[in-house]
Amino acid sequence: RSLHSAATRGASHISRRGYASEPVPERKVAVLGAAGGIGQPLSLLMKLNPLVSSLSLYDIAGTPGVAADVSHINTRSKVVGYQGEEELGKALEGADVVIIPAGVPRKPGMTRDDLFNINAGIVKALATAISKYCPHALVNMISNPVNSTVPIAAEVFKKAGTYDEKRLFGVTTLDVVRAKTFYAGKANVPVDGVHVPVVGGHAGITILPLFSQATPKANLDDDIIKALTKRTQEGGTEVVEAKAGKGSATLSMAYAGALFADACLKGLNGVPDVVECSFVQSTVTELPFFASKVRLGKNGVEEVLGLGPLSDFEQQGLESLKGELKSSIEKGINFANK
Ligand code: NAD
Ligand code: LMR
Numbered sequence: 001r002s003l004h005s006a007a008t009r010g011a012s013h014i015s016r017r018g019y020a021s022e023p024v025p026e027r028k029v030a031v032l033g034a035a036g037g038i039g040q041p042l043s044l045l046m047k048l049n050p051l052v053s054s055l056s057l058y059d060i061a062g063t064p065g066v067a068a069d070v071s072h073i074n075t076r077s078k079v080v081g082y083q084g085e086e087e088l089g090k091a092l093e094g095a096d097v098v099i100i101p102a103g104v105p106r107k108p109g110m111t112r113d114d115l116f117n118i119n120a121g122i123v124k125a126l127a128t129a130i131s132k133y134c135p136h137a138l139v140n141m142i143s144n145p146v147n148s149t150v151p152i153a154a155e156v157f158k159k160a161g162t163y164d165e166k167r168l169f170g171v172t173t174l175d176v177v178r179a180k181t182f183y184a185g186k187a188n189v190p191v192d193g194v195h196v197p198v199v200g201g202h203a204g205i206t207i208l209p210l211f212s213q214a215t216p217k218a219n220l221d222d223d224i225i226k227a228l229t230k231r232t233q234e235g236g237t238e239v240v241e242a243k244a245g246k247g248s249a250t251l252s253m254a255y256a257g258a259l260f261a262d263a264c265l266k267g268l269n270g271v272p273d274v275v276e277c278s279f280v281q282s283t284v285t286e287l288p289f290f291a292s293k294v295r296l297g298k299n300g301v302e303e304v305l306g307l308g309p310l311s312d313f314e315q316q317g318l319e320s321l322k323g324e325l326k327s328s329i330e331k332g333i334n335f336a337n338k
Contacts, residue, residue, distance in 0.1 A: 033102030035062030148332030155336030170279025187218035267296030
């Protein structure tokens with residue numbers, strides 16, 4: 001409770017960018033799966049974030065070492081490592097943001113859905129603990145298949161009576177990061193000024209980059225747009241194949257996860273106009289969850305933004321992704337209610 005009252009007191013001092021000369025609010029961030037391929041660099045990046053005052057690193061093994069290492073960095077947050085299920089409650093208590101990169105990654109030849117059997121159970125257990133120890137935290141779900149793990153968490157929270165659709169996010173930021181990088185390369189523009197919304201979900205054709213809305217504008221040929229779309233949809237597979245059995249994207253994902261968590265913290269701190277794409281409960285389409293731009297605020301999702309005008313190619317992409325996304329969502333819901 002004291003964390004939250006300190007947050008309210010400090011909020012008026014936050015500058016637009018979320019960095020201020022005055023003290024910023026106290027914020028606890030918990031990383032679940034902190035000793036993993038994503039978890040370690042993500043913990044490092046969260047340790048570098050001045051908006052974090054308390055960094056809680058949880059995993060079933062390996063967190064004492066990661067926490068000791070990261071804790072020596074001379075930045076604001078206090079770092080504590082928690083190891084094993086019996087320490088999960090302490091890891092979560094008082095958390096404002098919980099980031100979840102726990103679970104197994106793909107190997108070549110696998111789809112994200114092939115991870116369902118192992119990761120669904122992990123996510124269900126972690127969501128159950130969140131509903132008990134930090135029911136008001138913003139949850140950033142990285143564990144795959146995101147199209148199913150987010151609905152699983154939602155169902156767990158509903159059963160516990162703690163569900164708030166404004167506080168649950170599937171992290172699709174890596175799709176946006178990739179779309180920006182690939183677009184900048186083809187459009188020959190500086191990547192740091194590029195914006196590309198990516199909507200739908202986070203697997204194969206459910207990832208739908210909207211290059212017709214990309215800025216700065218570049219009149220790219222249709223075949224280039226098609227190739228950029230396919231590369232964005234298969235960006236994860238490109239990394240899985242290059243790593244040849246040693247896992248999937250970890251470093252670019254840690255970057256993307258840190259970016260999204262930072263946006264959540266800025267929203268919580270009252271920074272205006274924080275907009276990111278995320279897979280959230282949605283009425284943008286007939287599907288109950290959908291990734292689109294969302295405005296982040298003091299309670300999480302302030303507003304789910306619409307799709308905007310789509311090209312014919314994007315409209316077709318939207319129609320073709322709905323079947324797969326619907327069944328992945330239903331698979332998650334059914335699992336949680338088993
Ligand atoms: P990894 O195997 O390197 O690390 C996973 C970590 O999770 C391990 O340290 C493991 O001990 C931990 N873990 C397992 N069960 C746990 C539990 N019950 N509680 C807490 N921690 C637990 O895998 P990784 O490369 O870090 O990937 C993690 C997940 O993130 C995978 O499911 C992967 O598919 C997904 N991922 C998602 C995106 C995205 O864009 N959303 C991008 C990349 C990877
Ligand atoms: C990604 O997009 O890199 C992740 O979802 C990991 C994967 O399995 O591709």
